[in-house]
Amino acid sequence: MEIYLDNAATTAPDPEVIDAILPFLTTHYANPSSVHGAGRKAKDAIDAARHTVAGLLGALPEEIYFTAGATEGINLLLSGAIQAYDLSHVVTSRIEHKAVLQTLKRHEKEGDIEISFVKLDERGNIDLYHLENLLRANPRTLIALMHGNNEIGNLTDIHAVGVLAQRYSAVFFTDTTQTMGKVRFDLREAAIDFLVGSAHKFHGPKGAGFMYIDQKHRLKPLIYGGGQERGQRGGTENVPGVVGLAKALEVSYRNLDESQAKISKLKQYLVSKLSIAGIEGICYNGESKSIENSVANVLSVSFPCLSAGSIVTELDRAGIAVSGGSACSGGGASHVMQALACEANKENVRFSFSKFNTFDELDRVVDIIVSIYESDSEVASNKAWSSIASWTWADSMAAEQASFNKI
Numbered sequence: 001m002e003i004y005l006d007n008a009a010t011t012a013p014d015p016e017v018i019d020a021i022l023p024f025l026t027t028h029y030a031n032p033s034s035v036h037g038a039g040r041k042a043k044d045a046i047d048a049a050r051h052t053v054a055g056l057l058g059a060l061p062e063e064i065y066f067t068a069g070a071t072e073g074i075n076l077l078l079s080g081a082i083q084a085y086d087l088s089h090v091v092t093s094r095i096e097h098k099a100v101l102q103t104l105k106r107h108e109k110e111g112d113i114e115i116s117f118v119k120l121d122e123r124g125n126i127d128l129y130h131l132e133n134l135l136r137a138n139p140r141t142l143i144a145l146m147h148g149n150n151e152i153g154n155l156t157d158i159h160a161v162g163v164l165a166q167r168y169s170a171v172f173f174t175d176t177t178q179t180m181g182k183v184r185f186d187l188r189e190a191a192i193d194f195l196v197g198s199a200h201k202f203h204g205p206k207g208a209g210f211m212y213i214d215q216k217h218r219l220k221p222l223i224y225g226g227g228q229e230r231g232q233r234g235g236t237e238n239v240p241g242v243v244g245l246a247k248a249l250e251v252s253y254r255n256l257d258e259s260q261a262k263i264s265k266l267k268q269y270l271v272s273k274l275s276i277a278g279i280e281g282i283c284y285n286g287e288s289k290s291i292e293n294s295v296a297n298v299l300s301v302s303f304p305c306l307s308a309g310s311i312v313t314e315l316d317r318a319g320i321a322v323s324g325g326s327a328c329s330g331g332g333a334s335h336v337m338q339a340l341a342c343e344a345n346k347e348n349v350r351f352s353f354s355k356f357n358t359f360d361e362l363d364r365v366v367d368i369i370v371s372i373y374e375s376d377s378e379v380a381s382n383k384a385w386s387s388i389a390s391w392t393w394a395d396s397m398a399a400e401q402a403s404f405n406k407i
């Protein structure tokens with residue numbers, strides 16, 4: 001693999017994160033529950049990581065619980081909240097991650113809850129009026145709405161949702177897996193009861209995540225054991241993972257403005273290059289093309305005449321990693337695309353960027369996409385593509401290159 005553009009699936013660990021983790025694999029490997037000095041050193045590292053994460057998010061250290069990733073946190077928080085407050089109604093959306101939808105489906109099947117799906121507009125944005133109507137009709141509801149969508153990048157106004165949650169005494173869980181480390185949070189101000197993060201989405205290690213539980217809540221654990229994480233999650237802590245998670249979040253927020261500006265530019269650059277390529281009928285799914293309304297690093301594209309599978313495969317052959325739909329759904333028509341009325345049958349290719357990508361990499365990607373169109377005779381004879389047969393690729397690229405401000 002030469003070019004990695006699948007950063008919504010996972011990210012490369014930051015070198016600073018690797019440096020922080022290593023001593024906890026080689027030297028400070030003791031069990032944090034052990035009372036000896038080596039154990040205390042490991043425990044101190046976990047405490048320090050908890051303070052770091054809490055400080056960065058405007059939370060209290062006792063509101064942060066380390067887990068093995070977002071999926072575990074989602075399972076625990078949704079099941080825990082339903083049980084703790086005897087909630088029989090949940091409002092969610094059809095574009096949530098499967099970890100949310102499958103967990104809720106199980107509770108529905110067992111007769112614990114009824115699920116209402118909030119209406120989405122044609123680009124997948126939450127209809128806040130519909131949400132308010134649902135809450136008015138069913139106070140004491142659990143709201144499970146994600147902050148940033150992993151396939152189409154849509155951002156939900158979690159502040160507005162939080163205000164509604166407070167107005168109707170609802171409990172608000174938001175899946176911040178795709179926005180953690182990319183957007184600033186101040187949980188002192190936000191009306192959010194629960195959220196989750198996963199370190200590998202922000203240049204940390206895999207298998208390490210965390211939950212935020214507002215201090216006013218007490219939930220039953222999902223995993224019982226030796227009382228770790230203040231009884232909320234049994235099992236010996238993943239000390240290198242926890243240390244790496246905190247370091248990754250620290251690095252993300254230290255360089256947030258700079259890296260998000262670069263990532264936004266990368267997205268705009270790819271859109272502009274594809275536009276110069278003149279592929280008629282290309283379209284951008286959800287809000288992913290919008291700089292204001294989407295997670296900066298996700299761009300979901302439907303290409304005319306070609307299946308997402310063929311583009312993903314050809315790019316892969318050229319050493320370029322992208323996803324068709326969500327990596328988690330293994331490609332194909334995803335539930336997210338199906339939920340968007342006007343996009344339902346569209347194939348989609350997801351390009352997702354990180355601070356480590358370069359503009360030159362995107363030049364290469366567009367070159368390959370153009371060559372796929374040129375080499376596919378069936379596609380080349382198609383009206384949409386043949387209409388640009390006289391297109392002067394190299395000339396227009398050179399002109400655009402000169403005018404585009406590469407950072």
Ligand code: PLP
Nearest residue numbers: 069070071097150175177178198
């Ligand atoms: N939620 C969202 C929005 C995601 O994108 C993902 C991973 O793709 C998850 C939850 C699950 O994260 P993990 O696999 O790290 O548990």
